[in-house]
Amino acid sequence: xxxxxxxxxxxxxxxxxxxxxxxxxxxxxxxxxxxxxxxxxxxxxxxxxxxxxxxxxxxxxxxxxxxxxxxxxxxxxxxxxxxxxx
Numbered sequence: 001x002x003x004x005x006x007x008x009x010x011x012x013x014x015x016x017x018x019x020x021x022x023x024x025x026x027x028x029x030x031x032x033x034x035x036x037x038x039x040x041x042x043x044x045x046x047x048x049x050x051x052x053x054x055x056x057x058x059x060x061x062x063x064x065x066x067x068x069x070x071x072x073x074x075x076x077x078x079x080x081x082x083x084x085x086x
Contacts, residue, residue, distance in 0.1 A: 024066050031057040035079050044086045051083050 002008045031054035038047035055076055062072035 021066055024061060024064065028057050028061045028066070032075060032079065035083070039082050039086060042086070044083070047083045047086060051079055054079065 002011045031050075035047060035050040035054050038050045058067075058072045058075050061067050062069045
């Protein structure tokens with residue numbers, strides 16, 4: 001357990017930040033799953049709209065430092081390839 005006032009505050013901040021990041025990460029994963037579900041259903045127009053909605057969410061996660069920019073690019077590239085292959 002944190003003993004100094006500074007360490008107690010940093011522990012509180014870490015809990016708050018972790019909860020915030022969990023929500024952002026969940027939002028990103030949900031957007032990705034939406035694209036994959038549309039691809040699996042074979043609905044190309046729904047997959048394209050889901051992809052267009054997912055790209056800003058993925059980019060936002062990378063911009064906030066939640067994921068690396070290369071991971072964001074990899075996700076977008078793979079999703080786009082899957083949508084175009086339909």
